Amino acid sequence: MHLVNPVVRGFAPDPSVIRVGEWYYLATSSFEWFPSIPLFRSRNLADWEHAGSVGSAVPGSSLLGVPDSAGIWAPALSHADGLFWVVYSIVRSIGRRYFDLETYVCTAPEVSGPWSEPARVPGHGFDPSLLHHDGRHYLLNLQNDSRVGGRRFDGIVLTELGVPVVEGVPDVAGVRAAGPTHLLLQREELVEGPKITVKDGWFYLLLAQGGTGVEHGVLVARSRSLTGPYEVDEVPLLTSRDDPAVPLQKAGHGELVRAPTGEWYLTHLAARPVATPGGPRNPLGRETAVQEIAWVDGWPRLAQGGWHPQTAVTVPDVAAPPPALLGDSPAGLDVAPAWPWSTLREPAGDWIDTTSRPGWVRLRGRMGPESLWEQSLLAQRLTEHRAEIEVAVDASPTTHTQSAGLVLWYDTASYYRLHVTWAEPAGERQAGQQWRGEGRRVLVLEHGHPDGSRVLATVEAPDGPVLLRAETDGAVARMFAGAARGDLGSVEPDLDLSELSDDFGGRLRFTGAFAGISVVDLVDGAFTADFSAWTMRVLPREEWRR
Structure with a gap:
């Protein structure tokens, strides 16, 4: 069967995807809006339905006073030890040298909740994600150097987290840094949104590059060791920056997921521009799209070749009811x-x-x-x-x-x-x-x-x-x-x-x-x-x- 991109339409940026059993789960940024961290699920990657939200994500349930487009940025979903995990930053300043942010982790036995109260972790910048590997937990982050003359996007770092276990269940309330912070990668260009996928003995580091506008893209690096050094594939996995005629613009901020039948897919954000006298603009915001992935010489590539996102993508034929997100809205x-x-x-x-x-x-x-x-x-x-x-x-x-x-x-x-x-x-x-x-x-x-x-x-x-x-x-x-x-x-x-x-x-x-x-x-x-x-x-x- 084929899906039609975007699959979650209208203001659904920074998608983070996982698969647990037969279901795919997706989280997107919510910024200053509630419900915080909308969650979606699908059995076939084409038809997505709302599956709840992380209702406890904001301490005190208040973002009153935060600037426009601040708030919750780029939540990352994961699943380990029988729990759903989500890590995210709350950004309280924007367009300034200091982001004034906190980074939190919540867990839940089911994606529908109940979600734990947020536990703060030592975040070095926004766009955190979690890697659960060999029974250990690692936090990835963008590093922000807020000093005068510092770089706002100064590389990707990794810190191991210690999570106590109480009666056989991880107790996120006691999460703490359990070791030094490792610098994984620095580049002159802007890179953010780190996600790690482990495959065939390699650690694949996916990065959002070039900012979240028309220069956006997905860059991949890999290493045999979690802490590096990482070799960068200078060929972008995904971008539309070189061709303004591509229907899906601003393509970037990706994460890999594997289907039960073995195929690989990439979720990413993209936007559908309209022409205006002031140039292309995107009133629907950044939306969620899916691309099929092929592995070529140990690197992920778009299955159709090149790096431009496609609007029609082949996915496994798994029946699912059409979601209520699209078409005439019954939500009065x-x-x-x-x-x-x-x-x-x-x-x-x-x-x-x-x-x-x-x-x-x-x-x-x-x-x-x-x-x-x-x-x-x-x-x-x-x-x-x-x-x-x-x-x-x-x-x-x-x-x-x-x-x-x-x-x-x-x-x-x-x-x-x-x-x-x-x-x-x-x-x-x-x-x-x-x-x-x-x-x-x-x-x-x-x-x-x-x-x-x-x-x-x-x-x-x-x-x-x-x-x-x-x-x-x-x-x-x-x-x-x-x-x-x-x-x-x-x-x-x-x-x-x-x-x-x-x-x-x-x-x-x-x-x-x-x-x-x-x-x-x-x-x-x-x-x-x-x-x-x-x-x-x-x-x-x-x-x-x-």
Whole structure:
């Protein structure tokens, strides 16, 4: 059978894959989003379903205050001693000399949990992974030299970890460094994301090279000894940097896995660009793809030859039901706040009420869209370049500090939101909260931008619940509003959806575009709004186009 890449679509970067029995398991980065560390499983590498998350990954369950695109970077899955293991870094600074990060390990008897409380380990940088070999445990890391004049990507290091055993089970709470740290490899170019695969007496070190943009790739080194020296294969295993016409761009950050029938495969991240006047951009973020591997003269190579990722890949013919991740999304507000819904910087809390009004979800407003703290935002990943999103909102704001509605979101500096709010009578100037008078209920289309937010349109809101709609098509998005579906009118102008991407804004950004609902109350966090009839329809996977 054939799979169609990407296999996990829409903001699923830095995939780490393992196989346990007949199942493959996959973890991806979550950055500032909850649930932390989404987990997926598949029996055939083509059809993936959500399998839970590492709910205990963040100490105190709070990433409040972390910058956009910080948080949990590059978790790595492994399995040993009857347990699933995950190691990851929480990055608290970005674009600075210091990453201010901690590295943690959690374990669970099943991938669905329960996951242990995180145990901190001595991390030298982000992108950790674990190697379990001959009954011992080793931590691989990128090394960061944060000194003035130091290199932020200064090689790959390895440290043995001591893990006590209590009643025959590893006790991760007592994990510690059990020996010196070994430098495995240093290169002038940027290398990160180390993973080791042991095969035929060789230790194969897979590295993400060139950064996570269009120069990204997968480099392989090998050694007969775990601690090196490592010989580098200067031919890349995977990259699309030399050909902008390859449909899957930014290909890199890979990990090897072996099928039960003996074939080898590589999971990696990639992105599907759309053309814009500013160059290719990727509003869907970096996604997860799979490639078939052949071994040639002791080195892994793409089975089809060359190093460009393919969109169609042969995999073992194992039947599996189609996942709910793709095509028309059945995940309406009836499942909120569970997957595929996500929240910013903290898990869903008491600001979400799913019981007070049958058929509706009530959100209590909190901070505004540019806050790094308590936002009342509930959103789903965009998984295709064409989508239709609808939701009804019932809200009665009485001040400009209250609003509720639909959002297209990348981060606190890049978003579009169509919100029901309050405004002074037409023709009256803005006069703050002290304005006295009747006012009016309006719909405001606001554009969050790195250079400062702006209002694109203000229109009168119809009486009663308002139906809001967004349509996306490649780099373009459009907003609509009305009292009912047959009454929808366009809220001009057209929007540049490609701004909701890593490739816009001139700073480090690593996530992907979301669509969702949000409520704001800047005064006392008491204003509520009700939402119903959420739908998100996307173009079927076979029909995506650049």
